[in-house]
Amino acid sequence: MAHDGQNETPAKITPLKNGPVKVEGALQICGPDGAVLEAKDVVFLCRCGASKNKPYCDGSHKPMGFEA
Ligand code: FES
Known part of the structure; x- marks a missing residue:
């Protein structure tokens, strides 16, 4: 898949x-x-706010018991 910024x-x-x-x-x-x-x-992408590798999820949502 191209990553040239032209893909709409x-x-x-x-x-x-x-x-x-x-x-x-x-x-x-x-x-x-x-x-x-x-x-x-x-x-x-992290949506719990606890990741130490933002903006990516690093699994920190599990031990903190994130629910959504
Ligand atoms: S959603 Fe935040 S660390 Fe996974």
Whole structure:
């Protein structure tokens, strides 16, 4: 899958029960200056706030008992 910033296909966003948000598509993870840090086809984004590797889920939602 191309990661050239030209793909207009919407990302598929799926909140996982008691866990992260799964995002699928031609994704670009950008820093605050807009620079592309990573290009991926799928990422799991933290929504509990406890990850030590934000914006990604690192599994910290499990021991803290995150529910959503
Ligand atoms: S959702 Fe997994 S660490 Fe936050």
